[in-house]
Amino acid sequence: MKKKIITAIMAFVLMFTVIPNLTGCYGRSRTLVLHSWGYFIDHSTLRDFEAWFLEETGERVRVSVSYFDSNEMVSRNLGDGHSIDLVNPSDYMIQSLIRRNLLQELDAKVVNRFNEVGYDMLMNLTEVYDPTGRFSVPYIWGTYGIMYDARKITGTNRDLLNSWGALFDTSHTMFNNQVTLKESIRDTYGAALLYLYREQLYTASNGFTDYTLPAYRELLEDLFQNFSDSVMTGENGRYQRVGRLLQARRGTIHSFEIDAGKSQMLAGGAQDPSLGLYWSVDAGWAMQQTNGTALGYIIPEEGTNVWVDAWVIPTTAVNTRAANYFIYFSMKPEIARRNALFAGGQASNHQEMLALRAEFETDEEGFFNNPTNANFREAFLEAVFPSAATLQRAAIKGDPGVWLGRLSQMLNDVRAGAWTPNH
Numbered sequence: 321m322k323k324k325i326i327t328a329i330m331a332f333v334l335m336f337t338v339i340p341n342l343t344g345c346y347g348r349s350r351t352l353v354l355h356s357w358g359y360f361i362d363h364s365t366l367r368d369f370e371a372w373f374l375e376e377t378g379e380r381v382r383v384s385v386s387y388f389d390s391n392e393m394v395s396r397n398l399g400d401g402h403s404i405d406l407v408n409p410s411d412y413m414i415q416s417l418i419r420r421n422l423l424q425e426l427d428a429k430v431v432n433r434f435n436e437v438g439y440d441m442l443m444n445l446t447e448v449y450d451p452t453g454r455f456s457v458p459y460i461w462g463t464y465g466i467m468y469d470a471r472k473i474t475g476t477n478r479d480l481l482n483s484w485g486a487l488f489d490t491s492h493t494m495f496n497n498q499v500t501l502k503e504s505i506r507d508t509y510g511a512a513l514l515y516l517y518r519e520q521l522y523t524a525s526n527g528f529t530d531y532t533l534p535a536y537r538e539l540l541e542d543l544f545q546n547f548s549d550s551v552m553t554g555e556n557g558r559y560q561r562v563g564r565l566l567q568a569r570r571g572t573i574h575s576f577e578i579d580a581g582k583s584q585m586l587a588g589g590a591q592d593p594s595l596g597l598y599w600s601v602d603a604g605w606a607m608q609q610t611n612g613t614a615l616g617y618i619i620p621e622e623g624t625n626v627w628v629d630a631w632v633i634p635t636t637a638v639n640t641r642a643a644n645y646f647i648y649f650s651m652k653p654e655i656a657r658r659n660a661l662f663a664g665g666q667a668s669n670h671q672e673m674l675a676l677r678a679e680f681e682t683d684e685e686g687f688f689n690n691p692t693n694a695n696f697r698e699a700f701l702e703a704v705f706p707s708a709a710t711l712q713r714a715a716i717k718g719d720p721g722v723w724l725g726r727l728s729q730m731l732n733d734v735r736a737g738a739w740t741p742n743h
Contacts, residue, residue: 348403351382352642355394355407357629358387360460362662369649373642381642398422398634406643408459411628412506415449415719423632425454427644434458437651439670441711445626448545448716456630457647460665462600463626463706463714464507465619467607469585470693472498472594484515484620487597488565496572500581500596505731506717506724507625508576511597512562513543514622521622528621531712540623545718552723555742559726564741566734576735582606588614599627601664604703612688612696617703623713626706666705677705 354361366383373381386404388394391413397404398417409417417423434457435443442461443453450456466481473481477494480486487499488511502508514521517539522528524536531537542551552559574593575581582602584592586609598606603617631647633640649655656669657676666673680687680701688697702710720727733739 348638350380350639351384352639352646353403353405354383354385354646355388355397355404356385357408358389360408360629360659360663361385362658365650365655365658365662368655369646372649373645376645381639383646398636401636403636403638404634405637405639406631406633406646408629408631411446411449411630412717412719414456414630414632416721417632417634418450418455419719422635423455424635424637424640426457426633426647430457430644430647433648433651434668437656437669437671439666439673441708442626442628442666442670445711445714445716446628446630448541448718449628450630456632457651458628458630458668459650460601460659460663460667461626461628462665463619463624463703463710464511464597464599465603465617465624465703466595467582467585467598467603467615467617468595469588469593469614470616470695471588471614481595481618482621483518484511484622485518486595486620488512488515488569490568490572493572495595497574498594499569499573500575500577500584500593501566501569501573502597503576503578503731505727506720507597507599508566508731509562509727510544510625510717512565513558514620514624516558516561516565517543518622525713531623531709536713537715540713540715544625544715547718547720547723559723559730560741562727563730563734563739566731567739567741570734570737576731585615586610600703600706604664604700607696607700607703608687612700613692616693616695616699618699619702619710619713621713623715624710626711626714626716628716664704673705677701680704 366385370381370383373379388397391409394407394409394413395416399422414423431454438458442458446456446458447453466486468481480492486492486495487501520539521536524539525531525533551557554560581593581596582598582605585596586606598617600617607615607617631650633643637643650659651668653669653672656667656672660667660673660676730739
């Protein structure tokens with residue numbers, strides 16, 4: 321399995337350059353214009369879809385791909401009326417696009433198919449951004465947690481990773497200048513809140529022993545989804561509390577990053593970070609590069625975020641038929657498997673994901689043989705295949721609305737040393 325994942329990831333370089341972004345001789349009506357995160361689509365899947373579509377319909381279609389590097393770019397492109405047939409933004413952005421009437425409902429056949437092959441626990445979570453389940457189908461999903469260098473963090477220090485305090489508690493001086501946080505304020509803000517509300521979450525879950533208690537679920541969802549002025553404003557509002565926390569931590573972290581951190585963690589040098597906030601897809605990729613010798617991944621006991629990148633069809637779409645066919649195609653077992661291996665996350669077909677996990681656990685290729693990091697097997701499987709127990713203490717982020725801009729500016733000011741309380 322390791323070889324397959326590495327090959328797929330390396331193929332991204334070729335994929336990014338060979339897929340045309342032109343409709344060419346096919347014309348717009350026979351072109352599927354797809355807008356995607358740059359590292360999530362395997363070129364062979366697109367070509368296979370074209371062949372499958374011809375078999376199913378007797379018609380030819382050409383997939384033309386353009387790429388985005390942020391959800392805000394999707395928002396701008398759709399808001400400006402760009403002619404896009406299919407796009408895979410993240411959960412909170414889908415919630416915003418639905419509210420702004422920029423998405424159209426999927427064909428019933430597509431929705432019904434996802435109801436058949438999707439993961440029940442995930443479907444319950446996705447109601448946050450798509451309450452009716454008629455506007456989106458998950459493509460790739462995962463969690464975020466703490467990735468750490470097992471060569472540097474040992475003994476009792478490793479026990480500290482069970483809390484988000486490992487990243488935010490300034491009394492943990494042993495981690496000074498070793499922690500990375502995300503430049504994405506949505507992720508850093510969420511993790512910071514989990515730490516700030518640790519005591520309340522502890523009480524609500526009966527000492528982190530029962531994550532099924534309604535009080536815990538209500539608080540966790542409120543932290544990720546409530547951006548009302550009543551909880552955000554004031555001296556003890558979440559905006560000020562997170563700002564003060566980041567300001568206090570600013571001088572003692574390694575860096576704020578988006579992609580560089582995982583490569584630095586792999587390098588493992590004296591000046592490289594030892595732990596940080598990472599998406600599960602990045603943690604899984606980085607861990608497999610070291611064959612279990614260096615890196616681990618843990619989801620702290622306070623809870624975590626489940627992120628979902630899902631297929632949606634904009635109201636500006638021209639080729640809605642091909643777009644719906646493509647979503648249906650992505651749920652086929654062999655395609656879902658290929659997508660999961662390529663992107664490093666969970667795909668939409670749950671039974672196929674269970675089969676894929678079983679293959680990793682059987683480990684015929686010896687992937688888990690003799691790792692020097694004793695926790696490697698557990699950490700890797702949790703990163704790539706989040707368990708049902710993990711999803712019990714996970715929530716999806718809601719749309720921050722106007723607070724996204726304010727929080728982003730706050731982080732920029734913190735990084736520049738220009739943020740002050742009540743700013």
